[in-house]
Amino acid sequence: MLIRQFKQAAINLLDTLATFTATELFDYQTFVYYAVVMSMVSLDRATIRAKVVHAPEILSVIREMPHLRTFMESLFKCEYASFFKSFVEIMDSVSKDVYLSTHSRYWAREMRVVAYSQFLEAYRSVTIVSMA
Numbered sequence: 001m002l003i004r005q006f007k008q009a010a011i012n013l014l015d016t017l018a019t020f021t022a023t024e025l026f027d028y029q030t031f032v033y034y035a036v037v038m039s040m041v042s043l044d045r046a047t048i049r050a051k052v053v054h055a056p057e058i059l060s061v062i063r064e065m066p067h068l069r070t071f072m073e074s075l076f077k078c079e080y081a082s083f084f085k086s087f088v089e090i091m092d093s094v095s096k097d098v099y100l101s102t103h104s105r106y107w108a109r110e111m112r113v114v115a116y117s118q119f120l121e122a123y124r125s126v127t128i129v130s131m132a
Contacts, residue, residue, distance in 0.1 A: 001034065001038060001099050001100060001103075002099060004103055004106065006038050006041050006042040006107070006110075007038075007042035007043065009034075009038045009042075010035065010038035010039040010041075010042045010043055011043075013031070013034055013035035013038055013039075014035055014039060014051045014052070014055075017031075017032070017035060017055065017057045017058070018057055028061060029061050029064060029065065032057070032058055032061045032062060032065075033065065033068060033093075034099075035052070035058065036052060036058065036062070036068055036071075036072055037068075037090070037094065037100070037107075039051070039052045040052075040071070040072060040075060040111065040114070041107060041110050041111050041114060042110075045076070045118070048076060049076065052072065053072065053073070053076050067086050067089035067090055067093075068086075068090065070082055070083075070085075070086040071083065071086040071087060071089075071090045074086060075114075075115060075118070078118065078119070080115065080119060083115060084115075087108075087111065087112075087115075091104070091108050094107055094108070
């Protein structure tokens with residue numbers, strides 16, 4: 001996370017989700033927060049669905065973090081209005097975070113690219129011929 005290797009950070013965080021015991025660094029809730037934030041910006045939808053949205057370790061803790069839950073679920077369910085409302089709240093916490101604050105503008109830009117790319121993906125198959 002500190003050197004902007006968000007994809008590798010997401011993979012490492014998700015791999016150690018079930019066995020996290022380093023509570024001297026931060027609590028498990030913060031660990032899940034980092035795992036979700038890194039995963040949403042760097043992983044594809046299939047991986048997010050399998051390892052984040054349906055992961056019991058994340059589901060057990062994310063109920064206590066309403067903005068993070070809305071952020072994760074709304075992007076996955078393509079509910080962009082609620083996604084961008086929760087994105088503002090998550091962006092505030094990312095910009096205040098000790099590990100992510102230096103990369104907050106980059107993270108926000110990449111997160112918007114993910115959301116807009118996902119939104120425009122539906123229009124990829126539309127051609128001029130089919131529109132006519």
